[in-house]
Amino acid sequence: MDANQNLEEAVEVLQQLGLKEYEARCFVGLSRLRSGTAKQLSETTEVPRTRVYSAIRMLEAQGLVEIQHSSPQQFRAVPLEEATETLRDQYEARVERLHDALETVEVVDADDESPVQQVWAMTGRDAIENRTNDLVGEATDEIVLVVGNESLLTEDLIDTLNGVGNGVDLLIGALTETLQDRIQTTVPDATTFISGLEWLHGENAARNDTAIGRLLLVDRSALLVSSIMPGTKEEQAIFGEGLGNGLVVIARRLMAQGLLTVRDPKQ
Template identity: 30%
Template sequence: MTTDDLRSTMERVGERFNLGEYEIEAYLAVLEHGQLTASEIADRTEIPQPRVYDTVRSLSDRGLVELRESRPMKIIAVDPDDAYSEIKGSLTEMIDELESRYTAPARDTEAVSLVKSRSTILRYLEEVIEAAEYELALSLTPELLERFEDKLATAQQNGVSVELLITPAAEAPDPDEFDYMRVCTTARARRGITTPVVAVADGEYSIYATQDALRDDQDRYGVIFNRSALGFLVSGFFGTVLWTTAARTLAADGTERPFPRRYASIRRCVKNLIEAGGEFYATIQGRDVTTGESRLIRGKVVDIAFEASEEVAGLTVESQDGEEVTIGGQVAAFEDLEAYEIRIGRDEPPEFEP
């Protein structure tokens, strides 16, 4: 399709759907009753009597209604399938052509964005889910779970560890009727209709949005942390505020995941090591808490710190030169090293490829 043809198609489609307020009111009234007179339309709508005739003639010109020039004139609904049959093909063709011309905009890899568009928030949610390589944390409504079910199943099949929180708990799918293990590693439900929508991929790429924003409330918003160091705010909020206050566990994968494993969250790492038991070795990429310098630590895990409240979680690793290094999560203050990525093995420290 040439550019001129595309422009012509867009104008034709736009003209068909460019209905004014009175036209919409009159059209819906006629559709509901099959046929009406001008007086009946005026009685059933807020269209002033003098404007009814111009309004229905406009609808007739668009092929949406038929006018029977009787006394009184009757306005007859045209089957929408017939009225829009031609435009449906044009619309599909137009969307395909526009899609073929679309070039995804380059995004700053450290961008922090504030968005209010529901469609944009949904697009970013999908991108975060697809971006996860080894760890994904989500707080979703049941409707969003249904929307992204296949994307989550793909992530699960690719070996991504998925922690899924469904809210509100009262509307969460029944575990006897929904296969949670197809889409996640662990699923929990949380009370409260104000719980935000959250998605965090590998502790970095993340989105936070209010549920109101997904109902097209223009006074609400979503925040995107696209590979930003500030993404830990969303990850930490999910792990300490949302996940730990979930009302109940819906499903949990009891199978033993093979080692080596990768973690972005120190809490998830520590909990898994306690559950698995035994001897572990770690390779940790992070930043020295005191100097801010980047460090890579490889060695044996000699201690694990953890509290049931999950407010405290950490590791102590004996490095290959004999130094004991305490490991904390992002924004660590008490430990020696702030961990960005943790790799855990059974027999030796896993290899690390930046």
């Protein structure tokens, strides 16, 4: 990625964090200058000079820019570490406000009868990992997890798995001995095994095949299955809860292939 692409990416990320385009461009422009006037900043960023002043005022109000009231005025960005910490605090505060606001929203039931079995689709690695962590954290009896892609065994997931209560059986399947060794080292309380599902193994799959990401069954009632899409490497998943006993039994037996019966606490 060249310098211009890095600058454009920085502008895009700042907009995602809540800055308007001219504000983002002015902040990125000032990050390239020790200090600058409105004229210099306009020439650097191609932001109209008349719009630079309003953008700078907004950036100053957010603690991202300092102003020297000379003639002409000089502007400079605060140090990068300080700016990123300020933006992080603002972002987290917005998330907390959103949570507090939505938590008080009254749920309207369109139908008094809820289906016993529900299956939903999800997209995005962060969202799927959050759902995985939530399900693991809520387990009261048993967790069966098969990791189909080593990149999905993140530090957050490892921390969540290590936080599982003593009364919960934790069974984790891996594709390779190397991954199994890593799981045994990082999650020592888990019973690990090499998955017997041959179609999970990347080396046996064609380049354009969709690869399984993770398989998770919690308390024999909640099932999450994800896949890694070829090309984009985007993770997609289906999630079901309140599933029928027959489906759960089949899913568990498939997922536990490779786990010796004598070591399986639920067989």
